[in-house]
Amino acid sequence: MTTELNIAFSPCPNDTFVFHAWAHGLVPDAPQLSVTYADIDITNTLAADGAGPEVLKISYAALPWVLDRYRLLPCGGALGRGCGPLLLTAGGPGSVQRASDLAGRRIAVPSERSTAYLLFRLWAAQQVSGGIGEIVVMPFDEIMPAVRDGRIDAGLVIHEARFTYPSYGLGLLTDLGSWWESDTGLPIPLGAIIARRDLDAEAVSGWIRSSLQYAWDHPTDSREYVLSHAQELSPEVAKSHIDLYVNDFSMNLGEDGYAAITALLGRAAAEGLVPAIDPALLG
Missing domain, CATH: 3.40.190.10 (Periplasmic binding protein-like II)
Known part of the structure; x- marks a missing residue:
C-alpha cells in the first residue's frame, strides 16, 4: 500500500470540510495526503491531460474526457438539490x-x-x-x-x-x-471525485467516507482549516456553503445520484457538448 497519495481539490469550504480529517492524519490506516489546491477549471484540465494526481475533484461535465484513465468514486463530491449555478x-x-x-x-x-x-x-x-x-x-x-x-x-x-x-x-x-x-426531477451533479483506475477504488472511497464522517461527528475541528483556505468568506457564509454542498450524496451517490449524472451527460452528448459515454463506465 502506498504511504502517500496525491490529491487535488478546490480550496472551497465543502472540499476542505470533507477532506480535513484525511489531510490531517485523522483517518486510521489511510495514506498521507499530498494536497494541491486548485480551481475546478485547473483540475478538469489536469485530469483530461493525464497529468493529474491519483485522486482529483473535477466537474461532472468533464467526466467524458477522463473515464478511460479515471474511475468515478461514489462519494466525496458535490451533488444535491437547491445548489445549482x-x-x-x-x-x-x-x-x-x-x-x-x-x-x-x-x-x-x-x-x-x-x-x-x-x-x-x-x-x-x-x-x-x-x-x-x-x-x-x-x-x-x-x-x-x-x-x-x-x-x-x-x-x-x-x-x-x-x-x-x-x-x-x-x-x-x-x-x-x-x-x-x-x-x-433529479438532483444537480456538480463536482465529482475521481481516482486513477490502477488504485483500489473501494479503499479510497472508504477513506473519503471516514474523513467525511469525522467531519460530521466533529464539526468544529475543521473550522480553522476551512477558513484558512476561504479567507474572503465569513464563518457564516462558509458554514452555509458546507451545509448546502455536503449532504447525503457526499457519502453515497445512490440511485438518484447516478441517474442525475447519466441524464446530464446524455442530454449534453445529444446537444454535441460532450462525447457520448458508456454508462457502464460510471459504475
Whole structure:
C-alpha cells in the first residue's frame, strides 16, 4: 500500500470540510495526503491531460474526457438539490433583463467543462433564440466584478457566489439548478471525485467516507482549516456553503445520484457538448 497519495481539490469550504480529517492524519490506516489546491477549471484540465494526481475533484461535465484513465468514486463530491449555478446580470439601461436579451451578448463562465456551463447551454437551447454571442472563461471569483463593472453582460456563478452576489449589486436572471430540477426531477451533479483506475477504488472511497464522517461527528475541528483556505468568506457564509454542498450524496451517490449524472451527460452528448459515454463506465 502506498504511504502517500496525491490529491487535488478546490480550496472551497465543502472540499476542505470533507477532506480535513484525511489531510490531517485523522483517518486510521489511510495514506498521507499530498494536497494541491486548485480551481475546478485547473483540475478538469489536469485530469483530461493525464497529468493529474491519483485522486482529483473535477466537474461532472468533464467526466467524458477522463473515464478511460479515471474511475468515478461514489462519494466525496458535490451533488444535491437547491445548489445549482446562477446566471447573474447587473441591471440598468441596456442590460440583460430576460432570457431573450442574451442573444448576441458576452457571457462569462467558470469553465467550458463545468456542470454550470452544460446546464447553461442546455437551458439556453430552450430559452434563447439566435444564440449566445461570446463565451468568456474566467476564474469564478472574477466573474461577479466583471458583470458589475459592465465588462460582461451576464455571468454564470457557482460556489459561495450564491450567498454573496447581492453585495455586488447584481440580480438573478435564472437559477439553473431550479430549472434542471423542475425539468428532470433529479438532483444537480456538480463536482465529482475521481481516482486513477490502477488504485483500489473501494479503499479510497472508504477513506473519503471516514474523513467525511469525522467531519460530521466533529464539526468544529475543521473550522480553522476551512477558513484558512476561504479567507474572503465569513464563518457564516462558509458554514452555509458546507451545509448546502455536503449532504447525503457526499457519502453515497445512490440511485438518484447516478441517474442525475447519466441524464446530464446524455442530454449534453445529444446537444454535441460532450462525447457520448458508456454508462457502464460510471459504475
